[in-house]
Amino acid sequence: MTLSIERQERIEAEAADWLAALDAGRADVATFEAWRASDPAHALAFIRMNAVWRDLDRLRGGRSAHEPADAAAPPIMAASRMPLPRRTALKAAFGMAGALAAGGAVFVASQAAAHTVETAVGERRRFYVADHTCLDLNTGGRLRWWLAEGQLEVELERGELALDLPQGTQPCTLHVGAARFSLGPGRFNVRLRAGDVVDLATIAGKAWVLPLHGRSETALVAERRKLVVTDGKQQGQPLSDGDIQALSAWQEGEILFDGQPLTEAIVEYNRYLPAPIELARADMGQVRLGGRFLTNDPSEFLKALRLNFGIRAEVRRDRIVLSS
Known part of the structure:
Protein backbone atom coordinates (compact mmCIF):
# COMPACT_ATOMS: atom_id res chain seq x y z
CA MET A 1 0.00 0.00 0.00
CA THR A 2 1.35 3.42 -0.96
CA LEU A 3 1.89 5.78 1.95
CA SER A 4 0.34 9.23 1.81
CA ILE A 5 2.81 12.10 1.51
CA GLU A 6 1.79 13.44 4.91
CA ARG A 7 2.27 10.08 6.63
CA GLN A 8 5.58 9.47 4.84
CA GLU A 9 6.90 12.84 6.01
CA ARG A 10 5.79 12.13 9.57
CA ILE A 11 7.56 8.75 9.58
CA GLU A 12 10.71 10.30 8.12
CA ALA A 13 10.66 12.96 10.84
CA GLU A 14 10.23 10.31 13.55
CA ALA A 15 13.09 8.24 12.09
CA ALA A 16 15.32 11.33 12.08
CA ASP A 17 14.42 12.07 15.70
CA TRP A 18 15.17 8.51 16.81
CA LEU A 19 18.48 8.46 14.96
CA ALA A 20 19.56 11.74 16.54
CA ALA A 21 18.55 10.54 20.01
CA LEU A 22 20.38 7.22 19.59
CA ASP A 23 23.49 8.96 18.34
CA ALA A 24 23.46 11.32 21.34
CA GLY A 25 22.76 8.52 23.82
CA ARG A 26 19.42 10.01 24.91
CA ALA A 27 17.04 7.38 23.55
CA ASP A 28 15.17 4.70 25.45
CA VAL A 29 16.16 1.60 23.47
CA ALA A 30 13.07 -0.42 24.43
CA THR A 31 10.75 2.39 23.28
CA PHE A 32 12.72 2.76 20.06
CA GLU A 33 12.53 -0.98 19.34
CA ALA A 34 8.77 -0.92 19.94
CA TRP A 35 8.38 2.00 17.51
CA ARG A 36 10.50 0.29 14.86
CA ALA A 37 8.67 -3.05 15.21
CA SER A 38 5.19 -1.51 15.14
CA ASP A 39 5.20 -0.78 11.40
CA PRO A 40 7.42 -2.05 8.54
CA ALA A 41 7.44 1.52 7.21
CA HIS A 42 9.13 2.62 10.46
CA ALA A 43 11.88 0.03 10.09
CA LEU A 44 12.48 0.90 6.44
CA ALA A 45 12.59 4.64 7.14
CA PHE A 46 15.09 4.14 9.95
CA ILE A 47 17.35 1.93 7.81
CA ARG A 48 17.39 4.46 5.00
CA MET A 49 17.82 7.44 7.33
CA ASN A 50 20.68 5.66 9.09
CA ALA A 51 22.46 5.05 5.78
CA VAL A 52 22.03 8.68 4.76
CA TRP A 53 23.36 9.89 8.12
CA ARG A 54 26.50 7.78 7.70
CA ASP A 55 26.96 9.14 4.17
CA LEU A 56 26.71 12.70 5.51
CA ASP A 57 29.29 11.90 8.20
CA ARG A 58 31.71 10.56 5.60
CA LEU A 59 31.26 13.67 3.45
CA ARG A 60 32.09 15.80 6.50
CA GLY A 61 35.20 13.70 7.15
CA GLY A 62 33.66 12.03 10.18
CA ARG A 63 33.32 8.36 11.11
CA SER A 64 33.43 5.57 8.59
CA ALA A 65 30.20 3.95 7.52
CA HIS A 66 30.93 0.82 9.55
CA GLU A 67 32.10 2.38 12.81
CA PRO A 68 29.50 2.97 15.54
CA ALA A 69 29.38 6.37 17.19
CA ASP A 70 30.35 6.69 20.84
CA ALA A 71 27.98 7.96 23.49
CA ALA A 72 28.71 8.58 27.12
CA ALA A 73 26.37 5.98 28.62
CA PRO A 74 23.47 3.64 27.85
CA PRO A 75 20.38 5.58 26.77
CA ILE A 76 17.95 6.18 29.60
CA MET A 77 16.02 9.30 28.57
CA ALA A 78 13.27 9.83 26.05
CA ALA A 79 14.33 11.20 22.67
CA SER A 80 14.29 14.95 22.18
CA ARG A 81 13.61 16.76 18.93
CA MET A 82 16.46 17.16 16.46
CA PRO A 83 17.57 20.77 15.84
CA LEU A 84 15.94 22.12 12.69
CA PRO A 85 19.04 22.70 10.52
CA ARG A 86 20.39 19.15 11.07
CA ARG A 87 16.97 17.60 10.62
CA THR A 88 16.27 19.65 7.48
CA ALA A 89 19.58 18.57 5.97
CA LEU A 90 18.80 14.95 6.76
CA LYS A 91 15.36 15.14 5.18
CA ALA A 92 16.78 16.75 2.05
CA ALA A 93 19.44 14.07 1.78
CA PHE A 94 16.81 11.43 2.51
CA GLY A 95 14.79 12.66 -0.46
CA MET A 96 17.81 12.30 -2.73
CA ALA A 97 18.42 8.83 -1.30
CA GLY A 98 14.87 7.84 -2.16
CA ALA A 99 15.42 8.90 -5.75
CA LEU A 100 18.62 6.86 -5.91
CA ALA A 101 16.86 3.85 -4.42
CA ALA A 102 14.17 4.11 -7.08
CA GLY A 103 16.95 3.96 -9.66
CA GLY A 104 18.27 0.70 -8.26
CA ALA A 105 20.76 1.81 -5.59
CA VAL A 106 20.89 -0.40 -2.51
CA PHE A 107 21.17 1.01 1.01
CA VAL A 108 22.80 -1.11 3.69
CA ALA A 109 22.18 -0.08 7.28
CA SER A 110 25.34 0.11 9.35
CA GLN A 111 25.48 -0.26 13.10
CA ALA A 112 23.23 2.03 15.08
CA ALA A 113 24.83 4.32 17.62
CA ALA A 114 27.11 2.54 20.08
CA HIS A 115 27.20 3.34 23.77
CA THR A 116 30.39 3.45 25.82
CA VAL A 117 30.52 2.39 29.46
CA GLU A 118 33.62 2.74 31.66
CA THR A 119 34.51 2.02 35.26
CA ALA A 120 37.22 3.60 37.39
CA VAL A 121 39.59 1.59 39.57
CA GLY A 122 37.51 0.00 42.32
CA GLU A 123 34.21 0.77 40.58
CA ASN A 138 34.31 -4.86 36.67
CA THR A 139 36.98 -2.43 37.92
CA GLY A 140 38.95 -0.35 35.42
CA GLY A 141 36.90 -1.61 32.47
CA ARG A 142 35.62 -0.17 29.23
CA LEU A 143 33.08 -1.57 26.77
CA ARG A 144 30.88 -0.51 23.90
CA TRP A 145 27.52 -1.99 23.01
CA TRP A 146 25.13 -1.47 20.14
CA LEU A 147 22.24 -3.12 18.30
CA ALA A 148 22.84 -4.49 14.80
CA GLU A 149 19.61 -5.51 13.07
CA GLY A 150 18.00 -5.97 16.47
CA GLN A 151 20.79 -8.16 17.88
CA LEU A 152 23.09 -7.12 20.71
CA GLU A 153 26.80 -6.69 20.03
CA VAL A 154 29.31 -5.96 22.80
CA GLU A 155 32.97 -5.06 22.51
CA LEU A 156 35.10 -5.36 25.66
CA GLU A 157 38.02 -2.98 25.21
CA ARG A 158 39.63 -3.59 28.60
CA GLY A 159 38.91 -5.24 31.93
CA GLU A 160 36.39 -7.91 32.88
CA LEU A 161 32.72 -8.36 32.09
CA ALA A 162 29.93 -10.67 33.24
CA LEU A 163 26.98 -11.24 30.91
CA ASP A 164 23.61 -12.74 31.84
CA ILE A 203 29.16 -20.64 33.70
CA ALA A 204 25.79 -21.62 32.22
CA GLY A 205 24.74 -21.96 28.59
CA LYS A 206 26.90 -22.30 25.50
CA ALA A 207 29.16 -20.07 23.43
CA TRP A 208 30.71 -20.37 19.99
CA VAL A 209 34.08 -19.05 18.86
CA LEU A 210 33.41 -17.30 15.57
CA PRO A 211 35.93 -17.65 12.72
CA LEU A 212 38.41 -14.89 11.93
CA HIS A 213 40.80 -14.17 9.07
CA GLY A 214 39.01 -16.29 6.51
CA ARG A 215 38.76 -19.41 8.67
CA SER A 216 35.57 -21.39 8.29
CA GLU A 217 35.44 -23.43 11.51
CA THR A 218 33.29 -22.48 14.50
CA ALA A 219 34.29 -23.94 17.88
CA LEU A 220 31.80 -24.70 20.66
CA VAL A 221 32.52 -23.70 24.26
CA ALA A 222 30.30 -25.98 26.34
CA GLU A 223 28.74 -25.19 29.71
CA ARG A 224 31.08 -25.04 32.72
CA ARG A 225 34.15 -24.65 30.53
CA LYS A 226 36.83 -21.98 30.35
CA LEU A 227 38.53 -21.03 27.09
CA VAL A 228 41.82 -19.12 26.96
CA VAL A 229 42.69 -17.52 23.61
CA THR A 230 46.32 -16.45 23.09
CA ASP A 231 47.62 -15.34 19.68
CA GLY A 232 44.76 -17.18 18.00
CA LYS A 233 45.47 -20.43 19.86
CA GLN A 234 42.70 -21.87 22.03
CA GLN A 235 43.07 -23.87 25.22
CA GLY A 236 40.04 -25.17 27.11
CA GLN A 237 39.58 -26.54 30.61
CA PRO A 238 36.65 -27.56 32.82
CA LEU A 239 35.29 -25.31 35.56
CA SER A 240 34.83 -26.69 39.06
CA ASP A 241 32.37 -25.31 41.60
CA GLY A 242 35.30 -23.55 43.27
CA ASP A 243 36.39 -22.01 39.97
CA ILE A 244 32.89 -20.64 39.38
CA GLN A 245 32.74 -19.18 42.89
CA ALA A 246 36.09 -17.45 42.35
CA LEU A 247 35.01 -16.12 38.94
CA SER A 248 31.75 -14.74 40.30
CA ALA A 249 33.01 -13.34 43.62
CA TRP A 250 33.75 -9.88 42.20
CA GLN A 251 30.08 -9.40 41.35
CA ALA A 265 47.10 -12.39 44.98
CA ILE A 266 48.61 -8.90 45.05
CA VAL A 267 48.25 -8.51 41.28
CA GLU A 268 44.56 -9.42 41.57
CA TYR A 269 43.93 -7.16 44.56
CA PRO A 274 43.92 3.19 43.99
CA ALA A 275 46.93 2.74 46.33
CA PRO A 276 48.55 -0.54 45.22
CA ILE A 277 50.11 -3.18 47.45
CA GLU A 278 53.85 -3.80 47.01
CA LEU A 279 56.35 -6.30 48.41
CA ALA A 280 59.47 -5.01 50.15
CA ARG A 281 61.28 -8.22 49.07
CA ALA A 282 60.52 -10.45 46.11
CA ASP A 283 61.11 -13.69 48.06
CA MET A 284 58.04 -12.95 50.20
CA GLY A 285 55.83 -13.58 47.21
CA GLN A 286 56.02 -17.39 47.42
CA VAL A 287 53.71 -17.51 50.45
CA ARG A 288 50.42 -19.19 49.53
CA LEU A 289 47.15 -18.09 51.04
CA GLY A 290 43.40 -18.54 50.87
CA GLY A 291 40.29 -16.72 51.97
CA ARG A 292 37.50 -14.39 50.88
CA PHE A 293 38.02 -10.62 51.20
CA LEU A 294 36.34 -7.36 50.20
CA THR A 295 37.63 -5.85 46.96
CA ASN A 296 37.34 -2.25 48.17
CA ASP A 297 38.82 -2.78 51.64
CA PRO A 298 42.07 -4.78 52.02
CA SER A 299 42.22 -4.42 55.82
CA GLU A 300 41.14 -8.03 56.50
CA PHE A 301 43.55 -9.27 53.84
CA LEU A 302 46.42 -7.38 55.48
CA LYS A 303 45.34 -8.63 58.91
CA ALA A 304 45.38 -12.25 57.67
CA LEU A 305 48.92 -11.80 56.34
CA ARG A 306 50.08 -10.44 59.69
CA LEU A 307 48.43 -13.12 61.83
CA ASN A 308 49.29 -16.12 59.65
CA PHE A 309 52.66 -15.20 58.16
CA GLY A 310 54.03 -12.34 60.24
CA ILE A 311 53.88 -9.99 57.24
CA ARG A 312 53.40 -6.36 58.26
CA ALA A 313 51.76 -3.63 56.19
CA GLU A 314 52.98 -0.04 56.08
CA VAL A 315 50.21 2.14 54.70
CA ARG A 316 51.66 5.12 52.86
CA ARG A 317 49.92 7.92 51.02
CA ASP A 318 50.17 6.31 47.57
CA ARG A 319 50.83 2.61 48.30
CA ILE A 320 50.87 -0.20 50.86
CA VAL A 321 54.27 -1.84 51.45
CA LEU A 322 54.47 -5.39 52.85
CA SER A 323 57.52 -6.48 54.84
CA SER A 324 58.45 -9.22 57.31
Whole structure:
Protein backbone atom coordinates (compact mmCIF):
# COMPACT_ATOMS: atom_id res chain seq x y z
CA MET A 1 0.00 0.00 0.00
CA THR A 2 1.35 3.42 -0.96
CA LEU A 3 1.89 5.78 1.95
CA SER A 4 0.34 9.23 1.81
CA ILE A 5 2.81 12.10 1.51
CA GLU A 6 1.79 13.44 4.91
CA ARG A 7 2.27 10.08 6.63
CA GLN A 8 5.58 9.47 4.84
CA GLU A 9 6.90 12.84 6.01
CA ARG A 10 5.79 12.13 9.57
CA ILE A 11 7.56 8.75 9.58
CA GLU A 12 10.71 10.30 8.12
CA ALA A 13 10.66 12.96 10.84
CA GLU A 14 10.23 10.31 13.55
CA ALA A 15 13.09 8.24 12.09
CA ALA A 16 15.32 11.33 12.08
CA ASP A 17 14.42 12.07 15.70
CA TRP A 18 15.17 8.51 16.81
CA LEU A 19 18.48 8.46 14.96
CA ALA A 20 19.56 11.74 16.54
CA ALA A 21 18.55 10.54 20.01
CA LEU A 22 20.38 7.22 19.59
CA ASP A 23 23.49 8.96 18.34
CA ALA A 24 23.46 11.32 21.34
CA GLY A 25 22.76 8.52 23.82
CA ARG A 26 19.42 10.01 24.91
CA ALA A 27 17.04 7.38 23.55
CA ASP A 28 15.17 4.70 25.45
CA VAL A 29 16.16 1.60 23.47
CA ALA A 30 13.07 -0.42 24.43
CA THR A 31 10.75 2.39 23.28
CA PHE A 32 12.72 2.76 20.06
CA GLU A 33 12.53 -0.98 19.34
CA ALA A 34 8.77 -0.92 19.94
CA TRP A 35 8.38 2.00 17.51
CA ARG A 36 10.50 0.29 14.86
CA ALA A 37 8.67 -3.05 15.21
CA SER A 38 5.19 -1.51 15.14
CA ASP A 39 5.20 -0.78 11.40
CA PRO A 40 7.42 -2.05 8.54
CA ALA A 41 7.44 1.52 7.21
CA HIS A 42 9.13 2.62 10.46
CA ALA A 43 11.88 0.03 10.09
CA LEU A 44 12.48 0.90 6.44
CA ALA A 45 12.59 4.64 7.14
CA PHE A 46 15.09 4.14 9.95
CA ILE A 47 17.35 1.93 7.81
CA ARG A 48 17.39 4.46 5.00
CA MET A 49 17.82 7.44 7.33
CA ASN A 50 20.68 5.66 9.09
CA ALA A 51 22.46 5.05 5.78
CA VAL A 52 22.03 8.68 4.76
CA TRP A 53 23.36 9.89 8.12
CA ARG A 54 26.50 7.78 7.70
CA ASP A 55 26.96 9.14 4.17
CA LEU A 56 26.71 12.70 5.51
CA ASP A 57 29.29 11.90 8.20
CA ARG A 58 31.71 10.56 5.60
CA LEU A 59 31.26 13.67 3.45
CA ARG A 60 32.09 15.80 6.50
CA GLY A 61 35.20 13.70 7.15
CA GLY A 62 33.66 12.03 10.18
CA ARG A 63 33.32 8.36 11.11
CA SER A 64 33.43 5.57 8.59
CA ALA A 65 30.20 3.95 7.52
CA HIS A 66 30.93 0.82 9.55
CA GLU A 67 32.10 2.38 12.81
CA PRO A 68 29.50 2.97 15.54
CA ALA A 69 29.38 6.37 17.19
CA ASP A 70 30.35 6.69 20.84
CA ALA A 71 27.98 7.96 23.49
CA ALA A 72 28.71 8.58 27.12
CA ALA A 73 26.37 5.98 28.62
CA PRO A 74 23.47 3.64 27.85
CA PRO A 75 20.38 5.58 26.77
CA ILE A 76 17.95 6.18 29.60
CA MET A 77 16.02 9.30 28.57
CA ALA A 78 13.27 9.83 26.05
CA ALA A 79 14.33 11.20 22.67
CA SER A 80 14.29 14.95 22.18
CA ARG A 81 13.61 16.76 18.93
CA MET A 82 16.46 17.16 16.46
CA PRO A 83 17.57 20.77 15.84
CA LEU A 84 15.94 22.12 12.69
CA PRO A 85 19.04 22.70 10.52
CA ARG A 86 20.39 19.15 11.07
CA ARG A 87 16.97 17.60 10.62
CA THR A 88 16.27 19.65 7.48
CA ALA A 89 19.58 18.57 5.97
CA LEU A 90 18.80 14.95 6.76
CA LYS A 91 15.36 15.14 5.18
CA ALA A 92 16.78 16.75 2.05
CA ALA A 93 19.44 14.07 1.78
CA PHE A 94 16.81 11.43 2.51
CA GLY A 95 14.79 12.66 -0.46
CA MET A 96 17.81 12.30 -2.73
CA ALA A 97 18.42 8.83 -1.30
CA GLY A 98 14.87 7.84 -2.16
CA ALA A 99 15.42 8.90 -5.75
CA LEU A 100 18.62 6.86 -5.91
CA ALA A 101 16.86 3.85 -4.42
CA ALA A 102 14.17 4.11 -7.08
CA GLY A 103 16.95 3.96 -9.66
CA GLY A 104 18.27 0.70 -8.26
CA ALA A 105 20.76 1.81 -5.59
CA VAL A 106 20.89 -0.40 -2.51
CA PHE A 107 21.17 1.01 1.01
CA VAL A 108 22.80 -1.11 3.69
CA ALA A 109 22.18 -0.08 7.28
CA SER A 110 25.34 0.11 9.35
CA GLN A 111 25.48 -0.26 13.10
CA ALA A 112 23.23 2.03 15.08
CA ALA A 113 24.83 4.32 17.62
CA ALA A 114 27.11 2.54 20.08
CA HIS A 115 27.20 3.34 23.77
CA THR A 116 30.39 3.45 25.82
CA VAL A 117 30.52 2.39 29.46
CA GLU A 118 33.62 2.74 31.66
CA THR A 119 34.51 2.02 35.26
CA ALA A 120 37.22 3.60 37.39
CA VAL A 121 39.59 1.59 39.57
CA GLY A 122 37.51 0.00 42.32
CA GLU A 123 34.21 0.77 40.58
CA ARG A 124 31.68 -1.70 39.17
CA ARG A 125 28.67 -0.96 36.96
CA ARG A 126 25.70 -3.26 36.37
CA PHE A 127 23.05 -2.32 33.81
CA TYR A 128 20.50 -3.83 31.43
CA VAL A 129 20.40 -3.48 27.65
CA ALA A 130 18.37 -4.77 24.70
CA ASP A 131 16.02 -7.60 25.73
CA HIS A 132 16.85 -7.53 29.48
CA THR A 133 20.43 -8.74 29.02
CA CYS A 134 22.46 -7.86 32.12
CA LEU A 135 26.00 -6.51 31.70
CA ASP A 136 28.23 -6.19 34.77
CA LEU A 137 31.52 -4.34 34.16
CA ASN A 138 34.31 -4.86 36.67
CA THR A 139 36.98 -2.43 37.92
CA GLY A 140 38.95 -0.35 35.42
CA GLY A 141 36.90 -1.61 32.47
CA ARG A 142 35.62 -0.17 29.23
CA LEU A 143 33.08 -1.57 26.77
CA ARG A 144 30.88 -0.51 23.90
CA TRP A 145 27.52 -1.99 23.01
CA TRP A 146 25.13 -1.47 20.14
CA LEU A 147 22.24 -3.12 18.30
CA ALA A 148 22.84 -4.49 14.80
CA GLU A 149 19.61 -5.51 13.07
CA GLY A 150 18.00 -5.97 16.47
CA GLN A 151 20.79 -8.16 17.88
CA LEU A 152 23.09 -7.12 20.71
CA GLU A 153 26.80 -6.69 20.03
CA VAL A 154 29.31 -5.96 22.80
CA GLU A 155 32.97 -5.06 22.51
CA LEU A 156 35.10 -5.36 25.66
CA GLU A 157 38.02 -2.98 25.21
CA ARG A 158 39.63 -3.59 28.60
CA GLY A 159 38.91 -5.24 31.93
CA GLU A 160 36.39 -7.91 32.88
CA LEU A 161 32.72 -8.36 32.09
CA ALA A 162 29.93 -10.67 33.24
CA LEU A 163 26.98 -11.24 30.91
CA ASP A 164 23.61 -12.74 31.84
CA LEU A 165 21.39 -13.48 28.83
CA PRO A 166 17.89 -14.65 29.83
CA GLN A 167 16.11 -17.49 28.08
CA GLY A 168 14.43 -16.50 24.85
CA THR A 169 16.94 -13.79 23.91
CA GLN A 170 18.70 -13.71 20.57
CA PRO A 171 22.41 -14.59 20.46
CA CYS A 172 24.83 -11.84 21.47
CA THR A 173 28.04 -11.23 19.52
CA LEU A 174 30.98 -10.51 21.82
CA HIS A 175 34.20 -8.90 20.55
CA VAL A 176 37.24 -9.18 22.85
CA GLY A 177 40.74 -8.42 21.63
CA ALA A 178 41.29 -10.44 18.47
CA ALA A 179 38.58 -12.97 19.40
CA ARG A 180 34.88 -13.00 18.55
CA PHE A 181 32.17 -15.11 20.18
CA SER A 182 28.46 -15.81 19.81
CA LEU A 183 26.71 -16.25 23.16
CA GLY A 184 23.39 -17.99 23.63
CA PRO A 185 21.17 -17.63 26.71
CA GLY A 186 23.22 -18.20 29.86
CA ARG A 187 25.84 -16.69 32.19
CA PHE A 188 29.33 -15.82 31.02
CA ASN A 189 32.46 -14.14 32.36
CA VAL A 190 35.08 -12.70 30.03
CA ARG A 191 38.37 -11.00 30.84
CA LEU A 192 40.89 -9.27 28.60
CA ARG A 193 44.36 -9.69 30.06
CA ALA A 194 47.69 -8.14 29.13
CA GLY A 195 48.98 -9.15 25.73
CA ASP A 196 45.44 -9.53 24.33
CA VAL A 197 44.94 -12.82 26.20
CA VAL A 198 41.21 -13.57 26.41
CA ASP A 199 39.56 -15.69 29.11
CA LEU A 200 35.97 -16.76 28.42
CA ALA A 201 34.09 -18.80 31.02
CA THR A 202 30.70 -20.34 30.25
CA ILE A 203 29.16 -20.64 33.70
CA ALA A 204 25.79 -21.62 32.22
CA GLY A 205 24.74 -21.96 28.59
CA LYS A 206 26.90 -22.30 25.50
CA ALA A 207 29.16 -20.07 23.43
CA TRP A 208 30.71 -20.37 19.99
CA VAL A 209 34.08 -19.05 18.86
CA LEU A 210 33.41 -17.30 15.57
CA PRO A 211 35.93 -17.65 12.72
CA LEU A 212 38.41 -14.89 11.93
CA HIS A 213 40.80 -14.17 9.07
CA GLY A 214 39.01 -16.29 6.51
CA ARG A 215 38.76 -19.41 8.67
CA SER A 216 35.57 -21.39 8.29
CA GLU A 217 35.44 -23.43 11.51
CA THR A 218 33.29 -22.48 14.50
CA ALA A 219 34.29 -23.94 17.88
CA LEU A 220 31.80 -24.70 20.66
CA VAL A 221 32.52 -23.70 24.26
CA ALA A 222 30.30 -25.98 26.34
CA GLU A 223 28.74 -25.19 29.71
CA ARG A 224 31.08 -25.04 32.72
CA ARG A 225 34.15 -24.65 30.53
CA LYS A 226 36.83 -21.98 30.35
CA LEU A 227 38.53 -21.03 27.09
CA VAL A 228 41.82 -19.12 26.96
CA VAL A 229 42.69 -17.52 23.61
CA THR A 230 46.32 -16.45 23.09
CA ASP A 231 47.62 -15.34 19.68
CA GLY A 232 44.76 -17.18 18.00
CA LYS A 233 45.47 -20.43 19.86
CA GLN A 234 42.70 -21.87 22.03
CA GLN A 235 43.07 -23.87 25.22
CA GLY A 236 40.04 -25.17 27.11
CA GLN A 237 39.58 -26.54 30.61
CA PRO A 238 36.65 -27.56 32.82
CA LEU A 239 35.29 -25.31 35.56
CA SER A 240 34.83 -26.69 39.06
CA ASP A 241 32.37 -25.31 41.60
CA GLY A 242 35.30 -23.55 43.27
CA ASP A 243 36.39 -22.01 39.97
CA ILE A 244 32.89 -20.64 39.38
CA GLN A 245 32.74 -19.18 42.89
CA ALA A 246 36.09 -17.45 42.35
CA LEU A 247 35.01 -16.12 38.94
CA SER A 248 31.75 -14.74 40.30
CA ALA A 249 33.01 -13.34 43.62
CA TRP A 250 33.75 -9.88 42.20
CA GLN A 251 30.08 -9.40 41.35
CA GLU A 252 29.41 -9.46 45.11
CA GLY A 253 32.27 -7.06 45.83
CA GLU A 254 34.57 -9.85 46.99
CA ILE A 255 37.82 -11.50 45.93
CA LEU A 256 38.49 -15.20 46.55
CA PHE A 257 41.92 -16.83 46.94
CA ASP A 258 42.51 -20.57 47.12
CA GLY A 259 46.21 -21.36 47.44
CA GLN A 260 47.59 -18.70 45.07
CA PRO A 261 51.09 -17.31 45.69
CA LEU A 262 51.12 -13.91 47.36
CA THR A 263 52.54 -12.32 44.20
CA GLU A 264 49.48 -13.42 42.20
CA ALA A 265 47.10 -12.39 44.98
CA ILE A 266 48.61 -8.90 45.05
CA VAL A 267 48.25 -8.51 41.28
CA GLU A 268 44.56 -9.42 41.57
CA TYR A 269 43.93 -7.16 44.56
CA ASN A 270 45.67 -4.19 42.95
CA ARG A 271 43.05 -4.18 40.20
CA TYR A 272 40.66 -2.71 42.78
CA LEU A 273 42.95 -0.42 44.80
CA PRO A 274 43.92 3.19 43.99
CA ALA A 275 46.93 2.74 46.33
CA PRO A 276 48.55 -0.54 45.22
CA ILE A 277 50.11 -3.18 47.45
CA GLU A 278 53.85 -3.80 47.01
CA LEU A 279 56.35 -6.30 48.41
CA ALA A 280 59.47 -5.01 50.15
CA ARG A 281 61.28 -8.22 49.07
CA ALA A 282 60.52 -10.45 46.11
CA ASP A 283 61.11 -13.69 48.06
CA MET A 284 58.04 -12.95 50.20
CA GLY A 285 55.83 -13.58 47.21
CA GLN A 286 56.02 -17.39 47.42
CA VAL A 287 53.71 -17.51 50.45
CA ARG A 288 50.42 -19.19 49.53
CA LEU A 289 47.15 -18.09 51.04
CA GLY A 290 43.40 -18.54 50.87
CA GLY A 291 40.29 -16.72 51.97
CA ARG A 292 37.50 -14.39 50.88
CA PHE A 293 38.02 -10.62 51.20
CA LEU A 294 36.34 -7.36 50.20
CA THR A 295 37.63 -5.85 46.96
CA ASN A 296 37.34 -2.25 48.17
CA ASP A 297 38.82 -2.78 51.64
CA PRO A 298 42.07 -4.78 52.02
CA SER A 299 42.22 -4.42 55.82
CA GLU A 300 41.14 -8.03 56.50
CA PHE A 301 43.55 -9.27 53.84
CA LEU A 302 46.42 -7.38 55.48
CA LYS A 303 45.34 -8.63 58.91
CA ALA A 304 45.38 -12.25 57.67
CA LEU A 305 48.92 -11.80 56.34
CA ARG A 306 50.08 -10.44 59.69
CA LEU A 307 48.43 -13.12 61.83
CA ASN A 308 49.29 -16.12 59.65
CA PHE A 309 52.66 -15.20 58.16
CA GLY A 310 54.03 -12.34 60.24
CA ILE A 311 53.88 -9.99 57.24
CA ARG A 312 53.40 -6.36 58.26
CA ALA A 313 51.76 -3.63 56.19
CA GLU A 314 52.98 -0.04 56.08
CA VAL A 315 50.21 2.14 54.70
CA ARG A 316 51.66 5.12 52.86
CA ARG A 317 49.92 7.92 51.02
CA ASP A 318 50.17 6.31 47.57
CA ARG A 319 50.83 2.61 48.30
CA ILE A 320 50.87 -0.20 50.86
CA VAL A 321 54.27 -1.84 51.45
CA LEU A 322 54.47 -5.39 52.85
CA SER A 323 57.52 -6.48 54.84
CA SER A 324 58.45 -9.22 57.31
